[in-house]
Amino acid sequence: MKLEKIETKTLRERVYDQLKSLIVSGHILPGQSITLRALAKDFGVSVIPVREALFQLESEGIVVIENNRSIRVNVLTPQEMEEAYRIRLLLEPWAAERACENRPEDAVLRVKRILDEMQAAIGNPKRYILKNSEYHFAVYSYSNSPLLLGLIERLWCRIGPYLIIHTKVEDLVKVQKPHQDIFRAFAKRDTVAIRDAVRTDLEEGARFIVSHLSALSEGVP
Numbered sequence: 001m002k003l004e005k006i007e008t009k010t011l012r013e014r015v016y017d018q019l020k021s022l023i024v025s026g027h028i029l030p031g032q033s034i035t036l037r038a039l040a041k042d043f044g045v046s047v048i049p050v051r052e053a054l055f056q057l058e059s060e061g062i063v064v065i066e067n068n069r070s071i072r073v074n075v076l077t078p079q080e081m082e083e084a085y086r087i088r089l090l091l092e093p094w095a096a097e098r099a100c101e102n103r104p105e106d107a108v109l110r111v112k113r114i115l116d117e118m119q120a121a122i123g124n125p126k127r128y129i130l131k132n133s134e135y136h137f138a139v140y141s142y143s144n145s146p147l148l149l150g151l152i153e154r155l156w157c158r159i160g161p162y163l164i165i166h167t168k169v170e171d172l173v174k175v176q177k178p179h180q181d182i183f184r185a186f187a188k189r190d191t192v193a194i195r196d197a198v199r200t201d202l203e204e205g206a207r208f209i210v211s212h213l214s215a216l217s218e219g220v221p
Helices: 011-024 036-043 047-059 078-102 107-120 125-143 146-166 169-173 176-188 191-217
Strands: 033-035 063-066 070-073
Touching: 011 036, 011 047, 011 146, 033 036, 036 047, 047 063, 078 125, 078 146, 078 176, 078 191, 107 125, 107 176, 125 146, 125 169, 125 176, 146 191, 176 191
Parallel strands: none
Antiparallel strands: 033 070, 063 070
């Protein structure tokens, strides 16, 4: 007898996941205002699960709720963005190292498929950045550490929209090697190499996005 898989997530959790996805993918931009009722209407639910999901996102610093009605995605200063990257440099190489140690054999093909899809999207920066997120989390998912993944995911919610807004095709051409190095180390279970590759990838990203935000804050186009 084949049983249907039981949905264990609550309505609030499903709304929370969808809101995070909209933010990370740049469909809701930093500083953009949205309303509780408009979100509830778009999701086809009452305002209660939306409000609960937004309260959780606010506690994580991802959104700001103003007068209990108007909501906007939090804006990061260059200093906050730099801090977020410094924390990522502590967490993500560790997650990648654990993933190398714990991954099953079939993980290599899955991660390689996502890497190929990401590289095929180099002419489409928005799709590339979304695939980049999928690629990193595909690797980190084998760390077998839900708490660690949750912390990393919160940071990606803060920085993801900025990558989508500011990244151009010419920027992507420069960052291919670290992603390939991450995969090679993952396939070989080389924990030292994957830590170094993840650090290089994050450091290159930090230099780009922090300098870009700093220029904008100083009024440089």
